[in-house]
Amino acid sequence: MTRLLVINPNTARAMTGLIGRTARAVAAAGTVVDAVGNAMGPESIESHYDEALAVPGVLAEIRRGGYDGYVIACFGDPGLDAAREIADGPVIGIAEAAMHTATLLGRSFSVVTTLSRTIGRARDLVHRYGFERACSGFHACDVPVLEVEAARKPLFEACARAAESDGCDVLVLGCAGMAGFCAEFSAELRVPVVDGVSAATKLAESLIALGLKTSDRGEFAPPPPKRYSGPLSTFGTQ
Numbered sequence: 459m460t461r462l463l464v465i466n467p468n469t470a471r472a473m474t475g476l477i478g479r480t481a482r483a484v485a486a487a488g489t490v491v492d493a494v495g496n497a498m499g500p501e502s503i504e505s506h507y508d509e510a511l512a513v514p515g516v517l518a519e520i521r522r523g524g525y526d527g528y529v530i531a532c533f534g535d536p537g538l539d540a541a542r543e544i545a546d547g548p549v550i551g552i553a554e555a556a557m558h559t560a561t562l563l564g565r566s567f568s569v570v571t572t573l574s575r576t577i578g579r580a581r582d583l584v585h586r587y588g589f590e591r592a593c594s595g596f597h598a599c600d601v602p603v604l605e606v607e608a609a610r611k612p613l614f615e616a617c618a619r620a621a622e623s624d625g626c627d628v629l630v631l632g633c634a635g636m637a638g639f640c641a642e643f644s645a646e647l648r649v650p651v652v653d654g655v656s657a658a659t660k661l662a663e664s665l666i667a668l669g670l671k672t673s674d675r676g677e678f679a680p681p682p683p684k685r686y687s688g689p690l691s692t693f694g695t696q
């Protein structure tokens with residue numbers, strides 16, 4: 459039995475429900491998926507400020523442990539590196555997972571995200587993960603995160619625009635709330651459309667099945683023990 463914890467870094471219960479359904483729809487028969495929303499922080503993550511304030515709650519879930527692997531289900535991959543330092547199993551971010559998956563399906567991919575202001579973060583992640591050559595563009599549907607599940611038209615138009623203008627082989631959906639549109643958009647646009655929640659779930663399962671977890675040498679070794687004060691005092695690593 460494999461146990462995966464899929465963490466929605468925002469506090470939107472409906473989105474946590476969608477994320478859990480998406481992960482369970484692709485999980486293997488022997489995998490138990492628990493989906494959890496953030497116990498504190500923003501109701502959606504649409505800015506650097508939101509992202510920074512989502513990280514403590516993500517790390518609190520990782521610190522609880524008890525799973526074979528973890529998925530951080532927000533396209534900014536908030537807290538991913540910090541989570542890898544403390545997790546007792548592999549930690550996969552949905553943006554990283556979607557990008558890796560896209561490069562296995564074509565020479566180029568474009569990212570379609572929510573608000574235009576989040577394109578910079580997506581661009582940073584493309585560089586952080588080493589996909590500069592593979593990524594052919596970034597597009598926004600300009601729909602707020604919490605409205606994206608009901609925004610088929612603007613999202614489809616942004617995907618069609620990306621496929622047309624970038625000539626990309628693959629599309630990557632830049633929000634955990636977009637998962638429900640994958641198959642439909644892929645059929646209509648005749649291009650593979652990758653959802654990060656599904657991709658991250660399967661990648662986490664694969665690493666666990668291979669008996670692999672984050673290296674604890676060097677950068678992702680456990681943090682040096684120290685005291686934390688104020689509201690973060692429970693995060694002490696003494």
Ligand SMILES: O=C(O)C[C@H]1NC(=O)NC1=O
Pocket residue numbers: 468501502503504531532533534571572573576603632633634635
């Ligand atoms: O960064 C974004 O636009 C999408 C991102 N925000 C969020 O609350 N969940 C997400 O996947």
